[in-house]
Amino acid sequence: MSDPLYQEYILELYRQPHNKTVPAEFDVRHKERNPLCSDEVEIFVKFDSAGRVTDIGFQGEGCAISQAGISLITDHAKGKPKEELKQMTTDDMLRLLGLPNISPARLGCATLGLKALQKSINNPTQK
C-alpha cells in the first residue's frame, strides 16, 4: 500500500533515524522546539577550517515527519559549506523529504531539522 504521506522510506527513517547520535566532537549545538507539539530536537555540528560540515548528529523524539526530516537534512548537510546550508528554503526541505504537498499543520514537523541546523549556524551555542 502506498500512503501519500507515510511512504515506506519515511516510516523507515522514523523507525531507524539517521545520525541520531552526539558526535565525539562538535563546534556548535542548537535545541529547536516545535511549539505546536513541543517536540524538541538538538543538533550538533562539526565544521572543518573551510566551514564545511564534517560531522553532524541529533538527539530528541518526534513524529514520523520530523524524524524523517532531520535524518534527511543531517545526511544532506555532510560535506556542505555553511553558506549553502543557510540558503536552504522550506521548499528545498520538502523536496528532500519528497513531500511537496504537506499540509500547513505539518510544515513545522517537516522543517524542524532544517530550522535547528540553520539556527545552529546563525546563532551558534558553543559546546
Next chain:
Amino acid sequence: MLITKIKQRFPTLKNNPALVYLDSAASSLTPQIVIDAMNEYYQKYRSNVHRGLYDISLKATEAYEGARVEIAKFINAEPNEIIFTAGTTHGLNLLAYTLAPRLTHRDNIVLTRMEHHANLVPWQQMAKHYGFEIRFIELDTTSYSLLPTSFNVIDANTKIVSFAHVSNVLGTIAPAKEIIKIARAQSRALTIIDAAQSIAHIPTDVKDLDCDFLVFSGHKMYGPTGIGVLYGKKVMLEEHLEPFFFGGDMVADVTYADAVWNDIPYKFEAGTPPIAGAIGLGAAVKFIQGIGWEGIIQHEQSLTNKLINQLTNNGVQIIGPKTSNDRTGVVSFVIPTVHPHDIGEIVNRAGVAIRVGHHCAIPLHKMLRLTGTARASLGVYNTEEDIDKLMEGIKNVIKIFEK
C-alpha cells in the same frame, strides 16, 4: 430529549455531515439556539447595557442580567456572585494578580500535578514577585487519581488552594469537597476551582462545594467564545477581592482625585462587557438544562466506557482512569510506537477531529514521561458511530505503522 436528535441542533455538524467531532475539551460546538440568541441581540436590540433610558438599551440590560441569573441558578449561586470574564484563563489571571500581593515568602499556595498551564503559569509569575512557595498535590501514576496521602502539603501557611475540578488530560475528577475541607481546617486558605472541564459534564453546586471562587469558560459548555465566568462568594467579592480592571461601569462616584467602587458584581466589570457573549452563554445554560444532567451523564458515561474498551481492545494505552465512574469523557491515549501527531493526521483523513500534543499541560506530560498524547473528548452530540469512526482511524494508524 433524545440524544440522537441533538446533532441536528448543531449547525457545524449539519454543515459538515462527515465530521466526527471529538475535541469538545478544547472547544465544544455551538447549538442553533445559542447562535439565535446572540443574533437576536445583534439584529433587534443591539445597544449598550446599564446606560440608556431608551427601550432597546433596557432590553439589552434585561437580557444581559437575565443571563447572569440563569448562570447563577445553574451553579447554585446568587446573581451578584457571577462576574463575566473573557474565559477561564482570564478568571485565573485576575485571581492570581489580585490575591498574590497579600502573600509573602512565609506563605505557600497549593496546586495539583494535573493543572492546565492556565492554573500554573500565573501563579509561577506571581511567586517570582512575592516569594511564596508553590506546592503540589501528587498524582498516583497508576490510577491517575490525586494521592490523598499528599493532601498534607496543605498546612498552616497555605493561603490559596487552586485546582482543576476535572483534568483536561486525564479526565480525572478531583475530590473537590475533600480538598476544600482540608484547606479550611488547616489554614482557612482561599479555595479556587478551575471548572473549565467539569462545567458541561458534571453538575456544579458552589454552595455544596463550599469553594471561595470558581472559574469557567463559555466555549467549553456549548456557549460562544470570548465569555467566561468568575464566581466568588459574596463576602469574598465584597470584602476580600479588589477590582482588577478600572474604568466605566465599575464606579459609583469619581472625582479628579479618586473613585468609589460600584456594588458587586459591577465593580469587577469595567467597560462595556461582552453582551452578546453573556446572552449566548445564558442560552447555552438553558440548552444544558433542557437535556438534563441525568441524560447527559448517562450518555457520556456510556460513550466513555465504549471508547476506553475499544481503545484498550486494540492495544492502545489509556492515560487516565479506566472506568467512567471516576472520570469524564476526556480520554487521552498513546500508541507506543506512533507519535500523537501522526495519529491525529491519519484519523483526520476519516473526518475525525481529535487533539494531539500536550494539551497545555507540558509538566504533567514530562512527569508521565510522555512527549504527548492523543485525546478524544466527548460532548452531548457524540454517538456510538463517532467512536466506531475513530476506531477505524486508529486501526488504520496501527496498520500503517506496524509494517
